[in-house]
Amino acid sequence: MARAAPSFLGTDMGKRRSALKKSRMMMAGNGTAYDAADRTSRAMSGWYPGNGSADRDLLTDLPLMSGRSRDLARNEALTAGVARTYRDNIVGHVLRLSAKPDYRLLGQNAEWADEWGNQVEGHVRTWMDTTECDAARTMTLIGLTHQALTGMLMNGDAVALPMWLPRQDSVWSTRLQSIESDRLKTPPMLEHREDIRGGVEIDRYGAPIAYHIRKTHPGDSNPGMDDYWRIPAFTPWGRRRVIHLYDKERPGQNRGKPIVAAVMGDLRMAGKYSQAELKAAVANSLVAAFLESDLPQDVVAGMFDSGSPADYWTGLFERPENQPRLEGGAVLPLPIGAKLSAFNPGRPATAFGVFMDSVVMRIAAGLNIPRELLLKDFSKTNYSSARAALLEAWRFFNGVRRHISDMWLNPIYELIFEEMINDGRILAPGYYENRYAWLKCKWVFAGRGWVDPTKEAQAAQIRMDSYLSTQEQEGAEQGIDWEENLEQAAREMRRKQELGLPIAASSAPLDTSPADPASQGTPA
Numbered sequence: 391m392a393r394a395a396p397s398f399l400g401t402d403m404g405k406r407r408s409a410l411k412k413s414r415m416m417m418a419g420n421g422t423a424y425d426a427a428d429r430t431s432r433a434m435s436g437w438y439p440g441n442g443s444a445d446r447d448l449l450t451d452l453p454l455m456s457g458r459s460r461d462l463a464r465n466e467a468l469t470a471g472v473a474r475t476y477r478d479n480i481v482g483h484v485l486r487l488s489a490k491p492d493y494r495l496l497g498q499n500a501e502w503a504d505e506w507g508n509q510v511e512g513h514v515r516t517w518m519d520t521t522e523c524d525a526a527r528t529m530t531l532i533g534l535t536h537q538a539l540t541g542m543l544m545n546g547d548a549v550a551l552p553m554w555l556p557r558q559d560s561v562w563s564t565r566l567q568s569i570e571s572d573r574l575k576t577p578p579m580l581e582h583r584e585d586i587r588g589g590v591e592i593d594r595y596g597a598p599i600a601y602h603i604r605k606t607h608p609g610d611s612n613p614g615m616d617d618y619w620r621i622p623a624f625t626p627w628g629r630r631r632v633i634h635l636y637d638k639e640r641p642g643q644n645r646g647k648p649i650v651a652a653v654m655g656d657l658r659m660a661g662k663y664s665q666a667e668l669k670a671a672v673a674n675s676l677v678a679a680f681l682e683s684d685l686p687q688d689v690v691a692g693m694f695d696s697g698s699p700a701d702y703w704t705g706l707f708e709r710p711e712n713q714p715r716l717e718g719g720a721v722l723p724l725p726i727g728a729k730l731s732a733f734n735p736g737r738p739a740t741a742f743g744v745f746m747d748s749v750v751m752r753i754a755a756g757l758n759i760p761r762e763l764l765l766k767d768f769s770k771t772n773y774s775s776a777r778a779a780l781l782e783a784w785r786f787f788n789g790v791r792r793h794i795s796d797m798w799l800n801p802i803y804e805l806i807f808e809e810m811i812n813d814g815r816i817l818a819p820g821y822y823e824n825r826y827a828w829l830k831c832k833w834v835f836a837g838r839g840w841v842d843p844t845k846e847a848q849a850a851q852i853r854m855d856s857y858l859s860t861q862e863q864e865g866a867e868q869g870i871d872w873e874e875n876l877e878q879a880a881r882e883m884r885r886k887q888e889l890g891l892p893i894a895a896s897s898a899p900l901d902t903s904p905a906d907p908a909s910q911g912t913p914a
Contacts, residue, residue: 444643445587452588452645456545456572458658459648463544466661468750469650472757472764476543477536479763479783480790482836484869485532487514487803495827506816508873510807513815517562517806525553525567531802537568538635538798539790546646547571548635548798551603551621552805564809566633566802573604574634574645577618587644590634591620596642598623601632628822629808635798653756660749667742758786777841784838795833804829837868 428434440447462469489507493499498506517523518531529537534550541548549569556563574589580602585592591600601621606614621631636646650657747761754761760779762768768776807829810816818828840846853859865872886893 444640445645448643448645448647449588452546452647453572455648455651455654458654459544459650462650462654462657462661466657467664468660468753468764469657471766472650472759473540473544475759475763475766476790477539478836479838480787480794480835481532481535481539482869483532484834484836485518485535486834486869486871487511487518488832488834488866488871489514490830490832492827492830495824510810510816513810514803514806517564522560522562523564523566525551525555525565534566534568535794535798539794541571542635542637542646543649545571546636546648547574549574549601549603550633550635552629552631552633552802561813562806562809564805569603570607571645572609573607574601575604575608577602578616590644592644596644598632598634598644601634630801630805633798633801635794637793649757653753656749656753656756660746660753664746759783773842780838780841791833791835799833800829800831803831832866834866834869834871837870839868 422428425431426434459469463473464470487510489510491498491503491506493503521527521530523529523531524534538548538550549571551567551569553565553567554563555565576583576586576589580586586602589602590598591602593599600623603619603621605617605619606612623632624630637649638646648654750764751761754764757764760783762771762776762779763783771779804825807816807818808821811818811821821828850859850864854861854864861872861876865875883893
């Protein structure tokens with residue numbers, strides 16, 4: 391007798407009963423398994439943000455956010471200060487190229503790499519440290535980088551067009567034309583196309599294949615016709631034609647947002663509140679006292695033969711000699727029946743400083759910098775706290791430096807490197823087959839400075855003695871070229887020897903050969 395096939399009806403029914411029981415238990419509470427998805431509490435009710443794509447959430451709001459961000463940078467003190475803080479600490483006053491070809495991949499040695507790198511750096515300096523790099527011939531590369539950084543942080547994007555502009559008075563032809571990110575936008579006749587996002591034309595994988603640039607700024611006094619250039623992202627042989635710098639936070643995001651977006655409301659309200667308190671304090675300071683009189687106005691006017699009280703008081707104060715003045719040690723004669731009452735204003739608010747400090751802390755957290763650095767005020771902190779705050783800030787600054795190096799400076803270096811190869815100024819055999827090995831480099835920015843120079847110099851020496859760091863790394867942290875530093879130190883020591891000046895004990899002697907034993911005295 392064949393056995394009946396096993397039935398899973400009971401098992402399925404058990405699972406259904408369990409799921410139904412769980413659902414009823416959830417509905418008996420707030421209806422959700424997570425409090426964050428609660429639809430009934432006062433804290434969460436009415437909060438239903440959209441789940442749009444990165445471009446859908448951003449592109450519609452980007453023009454308004456950029457305009458508001460720039461307005462804050464123009465008119466609000468904290469925003470103007472933080473924009474300058476970013477520029478001074480992320481890029482600063484130093485921008486150096488340190489060419490580091492991967493000599494192992496190229497079948498060379500370290501000595502060859504040093505010599506070749508120094509040659510390349512010398513050529514590049516004649517381009518980046520002069521206005522030869524700027525199509526407008528007004529800025530050096532560090533100025534263009536400052537501009538790009540400000541554009542990325544305050545507008546959301548920075549755009550530059552590499553141009554080929556030979557000039558009779560220049561050995562260079564590669565130049566950069568800065569473009570305001572407002573000009574990067576989708577032409578009105580192409581807004582129906584899904585492959586053009588905020589002026590960036592992408593392929594099926596999301597890679598940019600072209601950029602649509604408006605020929606004039608839409609907010610110019612004479613914007614002209616609504617005409618656009620379609621500029622391919624690369625030439626057929628791979629040379630970059632557009633450099634687009636922005637922070638890509640989400641997959642599928644093709645434009646950037648201002649860094650102040652999350653704290654824009656706080657910045658504006660804090661500025662308005664501060665201005666209101668300042669205006670109140672100024673207004674209060676202009677009123678010293680009130681002059682009160684028990685006499686009716688018509689009686690006072692009659693005493694001075696004036697037809698109406700209003701005419702009397704108007705005529706009285708129109709006289710230059712009767713303009714109110716307060717001077718130190720003055721004795722004020724009072725009219726009959728008048729008395730002087732002190733003015734005691736109730737503003738500014740006594741808790742203004744404490745409240746603003748808490749608001750500034752929120753803003754500083756949203757801008758990824760410590761409160762002390764945002765306000766340029768370290769008076770309320772000690773060395774350890776200041777050092778910890780600056781270390782936290784430098785984690786953010788170093789991250790932005792890496793992003794700028796990868797997405798802005800390295801593409802620029804590739805452009806100028808290719809021109810040097812084609813002109814025969816440098817030799818790089820097999821460059822197009824192994825670009826990475828030839829283009830490997832580091833960028834040195836301005837130094838972070840010292841809070842306590844003695845302690846930090848000693849710590850740097852300990853790191854180098856323990857082989858946890860090198861002179862190159864320590865020099866780069868201070869914006870110094872270690873080779874130039876050593877060469878200059880050697881020249882200074884030689885000059886001191888020529889002049890017979892004493893050399894500090896910490897300085898290494900130029901002649902380290904052992905002394906002749908015969909010249910040494912015999913120990914007693």
